[in-house]
Amino acid sequence: MPSPRTATYRGAVLEALFGEMRRDNSVILMGEDIGSAGGVFKQTEGLFAEFGAERVIDTPISESGAFGIAVGAAMTGQRPVFEVMFGDFITLIMDQMVNQAAKISYMSAGQFNVPLVLRTAVGIGGNLGPQHSQSLHAWPVHIPGLKVVMPSTPADAKGLMAAAIRDDGPVIFFEDRMLYNLRDAVPDGDHIVPIGSAEIKRTGRDVTLIAIGRMVHTALAVAELLAKQDISAEVIDPRSLVPLDVDALVASVKKTSRAVVVDGGYRQYGVTGEIAATVTEHAFDWLDAPVLRFGAADVPIPFSKSLEPLVLPDAEQLARDAAALVRGLR
Amino acid sequence: MVSPSLQTATALSAESLPSAEEALRLLYRMQLIRTFEEQVRTLYSGGMIPGLVHLCAGQEAVAVGVCCLLGADDMIASTHRGHGHCLAKGADVARLMAEIMGRTTGYGLGRGGTLHIFDAANGNLGTTGIVGGGIPLAAGAALSAKRRGRRQVAVAFFGDGALNQGLLFEVLNMAAIWRLPVLFVCENNGFGEFTAIEDVTAGANPIARGLTFDIPSESVDGMDVLAVRTAAAGALARARDGGGPSFLVCNTYRFGGHHVGDKQDYKDDDDAKAWRLKDPIERFGRWLQDSGMATASAIAALENEIDVVVRDAIDRAKATPFPAADTLGIHLYA
Numbered sequence: 001m002p003s004p005r006t007a008t009y010r011g012a013v014l015e016a017l018f019g020e021m022r023r024d025n026s027v028i029l030m031g032e033d034i035g036s037a038g039g040v041f042k043q044t045e046g047l048f049a050e051f052g053a054e055r056v057i058d059t060p061i062s063e064s065g066a067f068g069i070a071v072g073a074a075m076t077g078q079r080p081v082f083e084v085m086f087g088d089f090i091t092l093i094m095d096q097m098v099n100q101a102a103k104i105s106y107m108s109a110g111q112f113n114v115p116l117v118l119r120t121a122v123g124i125g126g127n128l129g130p131q132h133s134q135s136l137h138a139w140p141v142h143i144p145g146l147k148v149v150m151p152s153t154p155a156d157a158k159g160l161m162a163a164a165i166r167d168d169g170p171v172i173f174f175e176d177r178m179l180y181n182l183r184d185a186v187p188d189g190d191h192i193v194p195i196g197s198a199e200i201k202r203t204g205r206d207v208t209l210i211a212i213g214r215m216v217h218t219a220l221a222v223a224e225l226l227a228k229q230d231i232s233a234e235v236i237d238p239r240s241l242v243p244l245d246v247d248a249l250v251a252s253v254k255k256t257s258r259a260v261v262v263d264g265g266y267r268q269y270g271v272t273g274e275i276a277a278t279v280t281e282h283a284f285d286w287l288d289a290p291v292l293r294f295g296a297a298d299v300p301i302p303f304s305k306s307l308e309p310l311v312l313p314d315a316e317q318l319a320r321d322a323a324a325l326v327r328g329l330r
Numbered sequence: 331m332v333s334p335s336l337q338t339a340t341a342l343s344a345e346s347l348p349s350a351e352e353a354l355r356l357l358y359r360m361q362l363i364r365t366f367e368e369q370v371r372t373l374y375s376g377g378m379i380p381g382l383v384h385l386c387a388g389q390e391a392v393a394v395g396v397c398c399l400l401g402a403d404d405m406i407a408s409t410h411r412g413h414g415h416c417l418a419k420g421a422d423v424a425r426l427m428a429e430i431m432g433r434t435t436g437y438g439l440g441r442g443g444t445l446h447i448f449d450a451a452n453g454n455l456g457t458t459g460i461v462g463g464g465i466p467l468a469a470g471a472a473l474s475a476k477r478r479g480r481r482q483v484a485v486a487f488f489g490d491g492a493l494n495q496g497l498l499f500e501v502l503n504m505a506a507i508w509r510l511p512v513l514f515v516c517e518n519n520g521f522g523e524f525t526a527i528e529d530v531t532a533g534a535n536p537i538a539r540g541l542t543f544d545i546p547s548e549s550v551d552g553m554d555v556l557a558v559r560t561a562a563a564g565a566l567a568r569a570r571d572g573g574g575p576s577f578l579v580c581n582t583y584r585f586g587g588h589h590v591g592d593k594q595d596y597k598d599d600d601d602a603k604a605w606r607l608k609d610p611i612e613r614f615g616r617w618l619q620d621s622g623m624a625t626a627s628a629i630a631a632l633e634n635e636i637d638v639v640v641r642d643a644i645d646r647a648k649a650t651p652f653p654a655a656d657t658l659g660i661h662l663y664a
Contacts, residue, residue, distance in 0.1 A: 028477075054477065060507070065466050065500025072470020072484075075455060076405060078477065099460050100467070105664050108448030108456065109439040113664040145662055168664035 031083030087122030102145030159193030204234035267295030391610035395558025407464030412457030462492035491522030509574035540577025552580030
């Protein structure tokens with residue numbers, strides 16, 4: 001059997017963009033430096049050359065106004081993919097996201113829809129400091145009317161981007177920029193991952209590790225460490241935060257009776273709390289221990305090389321805590 | 331032909347005058363808005379409308395002077411004071427009233443209310459609860475229109491309060507660099523909520539905000555429907571011909587308060603009286619008579635006809651139910 005075709009995470013999203021833009025003339029791109037510059041992470045490279053300035057639109061550094069224009073365009077026949085360069089900058093567009101995009105279908109009783117994708121790069125790494133490193137996916141998940149996805153692999157990045165573009169409502173698409181160079185198998189041609197479906201990344205019996213985005217890879221490393229201690233961990237990637245595949249998460253926890261939730265966003269009032277509560281509500285009688293949750297340290301992401309690595313959950317520490325959980329020590 | 335009563339009108343050239351038939355339509359639309367708003371006030375005071383309502387009496391000439399030049403596939407984005415824009419753009423009176431009353435036959439099934447009235451069939455991107463919130467939506471519609479290439483345009487209505495929203499500056503800039511077919515219409519009624527424009531706004535003339543982006547900008551007498559119509563006609567023709575955006579400041583006055591129930595202590599009585607004398611509907615009615623386009627009895631008949639239309643709309647809205655519990659979540663996701 002030939003080895004499967006591979007692509008980087010960055011390239012996989014690009015494949016979806018090329019595919020959808022060729023398929024549907026109403027798909028347009030808007031963002032800063034995405035045109036002839038090809039994106040600050042080279043994440044839009046080649047699109048401008050094929051589709052031109054009419055469909056690959058360089059915006060000024062005016063996130064709020066430009067995103068509002070994308071919402072208006074989406075209401076009137078376009079399918080914009082709007083890029084916010086760093087996830088930290090979604091703070092600049094919250095009014096348009098929360099008060100307009102999320103509510104227009106509801107308020108207009110479906111007379112208008114807002115078929116747009118907001119893609120943004122998040123993640124800690126590279127010493128970019130407190131205003132370029134946050135993972136703020138816990139902000140839009142709070143707002144009814146928005147779908148929120150966070151792919152962890154190149155294949156999911158491609159399939160979820162295509163699904164997001166074809167969705168008739170607003171989808172917030174978080175990409176971890178530290179995954180951009182990750183290379184893995186990616187299906188050729190049309191590839192759709194339905195929004196709202198979790199994936200079991202590794203099966204296990206003793207504990208369920210629910211991990212989001214880049215933390216999926218950390219969780220897989222944790223599962224390896226646990227295996228050396230004869231602990232069998234199941235790893236689940238929700239892939240979509242809204243809608244959340246509650247059935248898949250609960251089924252796994254009912255099987256293992258223990259759960260650990262791992263996220264790269266802040267822990268305080270974060271998505272780990274929501275997932276832990278949801279799992280507890282649905283599987284309380286099956287749980288042998290409280291649900292553990294781990295997120296980024298609740299501090300601004302520091303710049304210095306000695307401090308930045310301390311922010312994210314560490315695989316060895318996670319493995320120790322998960323092992324203690326399984327052994328009834330937590 | 332031009333009567334003394336419209337001497338203050340700017341650019342009232344002969345070729346810009348409407349036919350008698352069109353002139354009566356302009357009067358009809360303005361009077362429809364006025365009558366509608368009076369009934370909304372009555373219904374609100376009588377407890378038939380919950381929440382808050384912001385009425386546009388006094389500002390009818392702006393909505394009608396602009397929207398009379400638009401087709402159903404031209405888009406507008408409105409404001410929190412938007413009933414007039416909706417009616418000027420062709421909204422069904424009963425559906426509009428039903429939405430304001432929170433009834434199930436309203437444009438948003440009663441879930442939006444006065445601040446969130448969308449009318450896709452007539453090209454209305456919505457009234458809004460965010461000051462300036464409609465500005466980028468109109469520009470986005472203009473971006474779509476430009477891509478379609480069918481000479482469609484979009485209009486952003488906003489009040490003088492939005493002159494100080496950063497969003498306006500961002501969107502003016504993009505509309506200019508992308509030459510979007512959009513008309514920015516500032517309804518300068520002198521007050522942002524309860525605060526006079528001069529207390530919170532730098533710059534002697536708001537049109538400077540458009541001019542700084544090299545956007546053709548002018549201010550007009552917003553109490554004169556023909557002046558508004560003339561200025562808008564030039565701007566919209568330019569937009570349809572690929573000439574990009576324009577910025578129009580219509581100086582007008584809000585006869586009522588920020589919302590029904592506002593005691594308006596901050597208003598100067600003499601100022602308010604002076605503006606009342608410029609009532610756009612009375613003024614245009616006089617001009618119609620002076621110019622021989624309509625008789626007093628024809629105008630009275632038109633007013634009576636509108637009374638019937640609005641009362642019938644109220645009756646129909648009142649007869650429809652409040653939304654059922656099972657509609658709470660519908661249309662949340664497309």
